[in-house]
Amino acid sequence: RHDPYRYYRLISWKSAVCGGPYVLIYQLFEQWPSASFLGATEGGVSYDTGSEMVPSIRLENLYAGMTDIRYLKLLERKAKAAGDTPEAKAALKFAAQALHDVPLKYPHDDTGAARFRAACIDHLLKLK
Secondary structure, eight states: OOOIIIIIIHHHHHHHHHTOSOOOOSOSBOSSTTOOTTOSSSSOSEEEOSSSEEEOHHHHHHHHHHHHHHHHHHHHHHHHHTOSOHHHHHHHHHHHHHHHIIIIIOTTOTTHHHHHHHHHHHHHHHHO
């Protein structure tokens, strides 16, 4: 839980690798009311200030990982709908490779998911 990228952003990727329909996290809110939301390595994913909820860096990384998987699923859907074109084949191959490489082969590379998202957008544009 101390690494926002490897734990929070990649948790959605790992769930997708396993075919999981959703992701569960252990603790949504900090148990101690006086916890500081400035510390990025410990605590819940959001904090109650009394007047509003403040998202933490952990929640932002969790949301980014969920968005990555949405892009992955969109790319797969569009590639399957495109038929037997070279672009569709390349997109499906890329999606399968990224689903393996980002969370399993290179989890320590904290630029992997962002690079995937940029390349995924390129593949989506080619499919149009």
